[in-house]
Each structure stands twice: as structure tokens, then as C-alpha cells.
Amino acid sequence: MDFKRESPTRQGLIGSPARLTLKNDANSIGYNFVARVIPIHINSEVQVDLSKHAFFEGKIVPLSDARINIATHGFLYGTTVFSGMRAYWNEEKKRLFVFRPYDHYHRLLNSARMMAMDVPYDEESLIQLTLDLLRTDDWKTDVYLRPTIYKADMGIGVRLHDLRDEFSMFVMPFEKYVKNDANAHLTFSSWRRIDDNVIPARGKVSGSYANSALIKTDANRAGFDEAIVLDNNGHVSEGSAMNIFMVRDGVVVTPPSTDNILEGITRRSVIDLARNELGLQVVERSIDRTEVFIAEELFMTGTAAQIVAATKVDFRPIGKGTMGPITTQLRALFDDVVRAKVAKYSQWNVEV
Numbered sequence: 001m002d003f004k005r006e007s008p009t010r011q012g013l014i015g016s017p018a019r020l021t022l023k024n025d026a027n028s029i030g031y032n033f034v035a036r037v038i039p040i041h042i043n044s045e046v047q048v049d050l051s052k053h054a055f056f057e058g059k060i061v062p063l064s065d066a067r068i069n070i071a072t073h074g075f076l077y078g079t080t081v082f083s084g085m086r087a088y089w090n091e092e093k094k095r096l097f098v099f100r101p102y103d104h105y106h107r108l109l110n111s112a113r114m115m116a117m118d119v120p121y122d123e124e125s126l127i128q129l130t131l132d133l134l135r136t137d138d139w140k141t142d143v144y145l146r147p148t149i150y151k152a153d154m155g156i157g158v159r160l161h162d163l164r165d166e167f168s169m170f171v172m173p174f175e176k177y178v179k180n181d182a183n184a185h186l187t188f189s190s191w192r193r194i195d196d197n198v199i200p201a202r203g204k205v206s207g208s209y210a211n212s213a214l215i216k217t218d219a220n221r222a223g224f225d226e227a228i229v230l231d232n233n234g235h236v237s238e239g240s241a242m243n244i245f246m247v248r249d250g251v252v253v254t255p256p257s258t259d260n261i262l263e264g265i266t267r268r269s270v271i272d273l274a275r276n277e278l279g280l281q282v283v284e285r286s287i288d289r290t291e292v293f294i295a296e297e298l299f300m301t302g303t304a305a306q307i308v309a310a311t312k313v314d315f316r317p318i319g320k321g322t323m324g325p326i327t328t329q330l331r332a333l334f335d336d337v338v339r340a341k342v343a344k345y346s347q348w349n350v351e352v
């Protein structure tokens with residue numbers, strides 16, 4: 001049997017489809033089928049190195065061995081909760097620091113609680129496990145960590161109860177999530193943010209990321225960098241996977257946790273830094289759509305996104321149409337804090 005593989009026509013997808021052609025000969029049947037190639041090359045946002053390690057089913061294993069069956073409940077029904085954490089490389093200290101792992105694991109365990117999941121770990125044991133995993137591969141660069149708790153039993157049946165739960169985690173190098181993070185052009189999404197009475201909005205539930213993916217793809221395909229999503233009451237909720245802030249009359253304003261936002265850890269950090277280091281007033285209140293157009297500054301926050309300056313929304317310049325002074329200061333300060341360069345906030349940095 002002679003296999004001829006054509007190059008994938010579309011770059012940038014995990015396991016881009018490659019066409020395998022079976023040549024007609026005496027021993028084979030003449031038909032074409034499409035197979036998936038192993039993800040060795042992916043786009044700049046997603047670089048998973050299968051030679052690294054993962055935590056899977058109670059132990060650290062090569063990432064290439066951390067595989068679930070296609071009949072797994074979490075895969076079939078999105079019954080998975082997760083967090084996205086980062087560890088930052090400090091070049092002067094030559095050390096890696098995980099940013100606020102306690103808070104990430106606290107939120108993860110709360111997400112698990114909402115989804116009737118139970119794992120034999122608490123925040124401290126998850127931090128220890130994280131350090132062990134990072135040390136295994138001796139990472140010396142900025143990395144993204146994806147801890148996940150999922151319904152691990154196999155089979156059909158939509159429910160949360162009477163199913164086994166597992167914890168897993170992998171690590172990958174990670175840089176920019178939004179390319180134009182200094183002058184992003186946003187649009188208002190035609191999609192609405194999931195409502196807390198649909199899927200827990202303050203929980204990080206995998207199934208709800210179908211909503212985020214629709215928001216992101218439609219915005220990107222229309223030529224925008226990101227989108228602002230309204231909730232079912234028509235209030236500004238957040239972005240596809242990041243919280244939102246505006247500056248109006250010098251006051252920093254962000255939607256409250258009751259407006260269907262994910263309770264972001266970057267958001268919480270930025271609120272503290274704006275209040276305590278920049279001496280600004282920060283208010284958590286609902287934001288109307290048109291307020292965004294007349295804001296002096298607008299920015300989005302998230303572990304993947306960091307702090308993204310939005311300088312245009314639906315072709316209207318925000319403020320002067322360039323990154324404003326508050327956003328500029330917060331971005332610089334946040335970068336120093338996450339890299340463990342600010343002693344006052346060292347309790348947020350856990351050294352590997």
C-alpha cells in the first residue's frame with residue numbers, strides 16, 4: 001500500500017487535515033480518506049510541544065501519553081472546567097514565577113463545585129503539583145498552564161452526577177494572545193454572553209466556550225481584533241475571553257460580577273493596582289453600550305490577553321484614538337508585577 005501525503009492546505013489549525021491517497025493496486029481499495037496529522041506545527045498562538053510533560057490521571061507523564069478516549073463524557077458534553085494560568089520568566093533573577101496560582105485554583109475548585117465535580121486536591125496540593133510539573137521540564141520562558149477538571153467516565157448520558165472526575169494539566173510557551181494589543185479595534189458582537197442561568201457564567205466551563213469561539217471568530221473574520229459582548233439585559237459584559245474596563249471622567253469603570261462576567265484574576269489584580277498604585281477611583285457598575293464610544297480609555301484584561309488597549313470600537317476612535325495614559329501605566333506596572341519585580345506584590349508570585 002502506497003501512501004502519498006499532500007501538504008495541508010490550511011496552516012494554523014491543530015492537526016490540520018492532510019489528505020492521504022491510497023494508490024490503487026492489487027492489495028488496496030481505491031478511495032481517498034482524510035486523516036489527522038499529529039500537531040507538530042501550529043500557529044503562533046498555539047504551540048504544544050508533545051515532548052514535554054503533563055499531569056494526567058494522578059501522575060506526571062509525557063504529554064504524548066496524556067490521552068483521553070473519544071467516548072469521554074467531558075469531551076462529548078463539555079462537562080469540563082478549567083483555568084488558564086501563566087508563569088513568567090524573570091530574566092534578572094533567572095527564575096520562573098507562577099502568577100496567583102492560589103486564586104486560579106480557588107476559582108477552578110469553585111467551578112468544579114458548581115458542576116458537581118469532586119477531586120482529591122485542594123489549592124495547596126494543586127500548587128505543589130504545578131511546581132513539580134514545571135520543574136520536570138525546567139521551563140525558562142513565559143508559559144501558559146491549562147489545569148482542567150473533567151468528567152472522565154466514558155459513555156452516553158447527559159448528567160453531572162455519578163461520574164468520575166479527573167484533574168489534568170499541560171504547559172506550553174505563550175506570548176501574545178491579541179496581536180494588536182496596543183491598539184486593538186473592537187466591535188460589538190451580535191452574540192450575547194452566556195447567562196448565569198444557562199451555564200454558570202462565573203465558572204470556567206468548557207462547554208460555554210462555544211459562545212466565546214463564536215464571538216471571537218465572527219469578530220476576527222469581520223476584520224476586528226476582538227469583540228465586546230453584551231449580556232441579555234443589553235449591558236456590556238466582557239470580551240470573548242477577557243474582562244473589560246473603561247475610563248470615564250477619570251474614573252475606572254468595570255462591569256460587576258453580577259453582569260455575567262467571568263470573575264477574572266487579572267481584573268481583580270488591575271482593580272487593586274489602579275486603586276493602590278495609581279490612586280484612581282475604581283467603580284464596579286453596569287455599563288451601557290453607548291458609554292463605550294464616549295469613554296476616554298478602554299482596555300481588556302485576561303491571563304492570555306494581559307492588558308489589551310482598545311483604541312477603536314466599530315470605527316469610532318476611543319479618546320484620542322491612541323493608548324491612553326492610564327492604560328499605558330497599568331500595562332507597564334502589571335508586567336513588572338507578574339514578573340516578580342515589585343516586592344509589594346510578591347505574595348502574588350510563586351517561585352518555581
Ligand SMILES: Cc1ncc(COP(=O)(O)O)c(C=O)c1O
Binds near residue numbers: 212
Ligand atoms: C470568558 C473569560 N472572561 C474573562 C477572562 C479573564 O480571566 P482571567 O483574568 O482570570 O484570566 C477569561 C480568561 O480566563 C475568560 O475566559
